[in-house]
Amino acid sequence: MNRIKEVLEEQGRSQKWLSIQIGKSYNMVNAYAQNRQQPRLETLKDIASTLDVDVKDLIISTKP
Template identity: 75%
Template structure:
């Protein structure tokens, strides 16, 4: 499970912007944000870099599950 949606909301960033920067479709980024699909590790690192956060900030802690 990831926190991509929460981090985007905290930073005031739209999923469409992230999709463009990531080179993925809006539908794919939306699937990540809704936890319908999990990004590959490589993509998770790219997302963290784009959003200027640590990768661990994009992941839910076990206590949050």
């Protein structure tokens, strides 16, 4: 699970903007944001860099 959608909303940015920045289709970014599909680690690093956050800020921990 990831927090891409939440971080985009916090920053006032759109999924379309992110798709352009990282060179992925809007549909792919939307699948990431809706947690229908998880990005590869390299893509997650690109997203974190683009949003100027740490990679771990984009991931929801599964441990209590």
